[in-house]
Amino acid sequence: MTTMTAQATQVYQLFIRATPEAIWEAITTPEFTIRYYHGARIENTPERHLGLGPNGEVWGDSPTLEWDPPRRLVHGWQSLYNPEFADEPSSRVTWEIEPQEGGYCLLTVTHDQLESSPKTAESVSGTGWMMVLSGLKTLLETGDVLDPDRA
Amino acid sequence: MTDDDHVFKALADPTRRHLLDRLFERDGRTLTELESELEMTRFGVMKHLRVLEDAHLVVTRRSGREKLHFLNPVPIRLIHDRWIDKYTEHRVAALADLKTELEETA
Numbered sequence: 001m002t003t004m005t006a007q008a009t010q011v012y013q014l015f016i017r018a019t020p021e022a023i024w025e026a027i028t029t030p031e032f033t034i035r036y037y038h039g040a041r042i043e044n045t046p047e048r049h050l051g052l053g054p055n056g057e058v059w060g061d062s063p064t065l066e067w068d069p070p071r072r073l074v075h076g077w078q079s080l081y082n083p084e085f086a087d088e089p090s091s092r093v094t095w096e097i098e099p100q101e102g103g104y105c106l107l108t109v110t111h112d113q114l115e116s117s118p119k120t121a122e123s124v125s126g127t128g129w130m131m132v133l134s135g136l137k138t139l140l141e142t143g144d145v146l147d148p149d150r151a
Numbered sequence: 152m153t154d155d156d157h158v159f160k161a162l163a164d165p166t167r168r169h170l171l172d173r174l175f176e177r178d179g180r181t182l183t184e185l186e187s188e189l190e191m192t193r194f195g196v197m198k199h200l201r202v203l204e205d206a207h208l209v210v211t212r213r214s215g216r217e218k219l220h221f222l223n224p225v226p227i228r229l230i231h232d233r234w235i236d237k238y239t240e241h242r243v244a245a246l247a248d249l250k251t252e253l254e255e256t257a
Contacts, residue, residue, distance in 0.1 A: 011221040
């Protein structure tokens with residue numbers, strides 16, 4: 001297998017059978033993120049992106065850059081969850097939710113501006129974002145909390 | 152066609168797998184860059200990229216006047232979870248047990 005440096009721009013895209021509103025709630029509310037986001041309680045507000053670990057330790061604390069519910073959220077990213085690369089420069093995460101036919105949405109997550117943050121880039125690539133996004137999909141499509149009609 | 156069908160169809164071609172490998176090494180490439188590494192016309196490469204885009208294995212982004220191609224690993228992950236994990240789990244677990252047993256007795 002080829003060795004590689006993690007990419008400075010990473011794009012992840014998937015279909016989720018849920019409304020834009022349900023997806024928006026799942027990515028901005030700690031009660032939901034704790035169930036799929038590596039156990040983090042993440043709260044996104046128009047001002048701030050705050051992520052807390054299980055014992056209240058700060059895993060992420062960055063400004064919100066764009067807030068357009070339920071379609072587009074852009075926030076800063078600093079890897080405070082790992083002291084080894086907590087001091088790397090801030091990068092950027094963009095969430096885009098586009099409704100499709102048949103009750104699906106296309107969710108695109110772009111993590112970029114990672115040029116000067118190689119350890120962060122490595123940490124979120126591979127299974128990093130993938131676990132979060134497949135967990136989010138499973139929660140929204142099979143969880144009974146967000147979609148009481150299908151419970 | 153289901154999403155899975157699109158992904159399997161897209162992967163069932165050596166040129167398209169080669170394009171994915173190139174993007175895995177370095178993401179965010181233009182058509183011109185990708186074309187320069189293949190013995191194929193620009194039109195041919197475009198056709199293959201279109202199939203990869205339809206399967207959402209490649210996502211394009213505009214950057215100024217350029218269209219950049221990014222590898223999207225999620226569909227392959229979902230195929231892996233759905234089709235590979237299920238059939239390999241027991242065998243891999245058995246091998247892991249064997250390894251543990253042999254190393255403990257060694």
